[in-house]
Amino acid sequence: xxxxxxxxxxxxxxxxQEVILRCVPISNHLYFYWYRQILGQKVEFLVSxxxxxxxxxxxxxxxxxxxxxxxxxxxxxxxxxTKLEDSAMYFCxxxxxxxxxxxxxxxxxxxxx
Amino acid sequence: xxxxxxxEKLLSVFKGAPVELKCNYSxxxxxxxxxxxxxxxxxLQLLLRHISRESIKGFTADLNKGETSFHLKxxxAQEEDSAMYYCxxxxxxxxxKLVFGAGTILRVKS
Numbered sequence: 001x002x003x004x005x006x007x008x009x010x011x012x013x014x015x016x017q018e019v020i021l022r023c024v025p026i027s028n029h030l031y032f033y034w035y036r037q038i039l040g041q042k043v044e045f046l047v048s049x050x051x052x053x054x055x056x057x058x059x060x061x062x063x064x065x066x067x068x069x070x071x072x073x074x075x076x077x078x079x080x081x082t083k084l085e086d087s088a089m090y091f092c093x094x095x096x097x098x099x100x101x102x103x104x105x106x107x108x109x110x111x112x113x
Numbered sequence: 114x115x116x117x118x119x120x121e122k123l124l125s126v127f128k129g130a131p132v133e134l135k136c137n138y139s140x141x142x143x144x145x146x147x148x149x150x151x152x153x154x155x156x157l158q159l160l161l162r163h164i165s166r167e168s169i170k171g172f173t174a175d176l177n178k179g180e181t182s183f184h185l186k187x188x189x190a191q192e193e194d195s196a197m198y199y200c201x202x203x204x205x206x207x208x209x210k211l212v213f214g215a216g217t218i219l220r221v222k223s
Contacts, residue, residue: 003156004156031209033210033211035211041215042213042214042215042216043157043199043201043211043213043216044213045210045211045212048208048209048210055208055209056208056209056210058210091156091157093211095209098205098208098209099145099203099205099209101147101159101162102211103159104149104156104157104158105156106155106156107156
């Protein structure tokens with residue numbers, strides 16, 4: 001059964017550094033998402049992406065964040081200048097269409113020191 | 114605002130006992146509701162979607178619009194059911210982002 005994959009599984013970075021989190025959505029899916037979960041808190045929506053553009057973003061997704069689909073398979077989340085409070089588990093998800101079930105990747109644990 | 118409430122952080126039951134994981138939602142439109150499960154060190158996996166009306170691994174969930182609830186039930190818990198369970202709302206009239214509850218840890222004791 002096809003699955004969403006994410007790399008790396010764990011990323012450690014220094015405050016102020018740029019990080020890129022990578023995701024490969026399920027191949028026939030058209031909608032892509034990023035969520036994050038700070039330790040002990042809820043899973044929170046960051047951004048959704050469809051047809052090569054952002055379709056929706058949350059208040060968390062400020063100018064420090066960007067998403068890109070650089071080729072036909074990868075979907076990336078970039079944080080330009082990481083802050084301590086960006087430390088979280090970041091989940092990528094994809095769905096066939098906007099109202100369909102979202103399938104999640106295993107997550108990338110980002111630790112900002 | 115759309116909101117999902119899971120009042121229990123931890124639910125501990127003995128094997129063979131019935132299980133009910135509570136979920137209440139706040140949403141003015143027609144809700145699309147899901148239960149996701151996360152086993153230890155694994156990804157979030159879809160367990161149930163209310164429109165499918167399926168029973169997966171013995172779990173069922175009924176949407177009660179009057180009580181704005183979508184509780185997850187299983188008549189006889191098994192040890193392999195131990196996991197984190199998340200209730201989630203897809204408020205389609207406001208986009209396609211999932212709104213998650215805080216999650217409930219289910220611990221099934223032998």
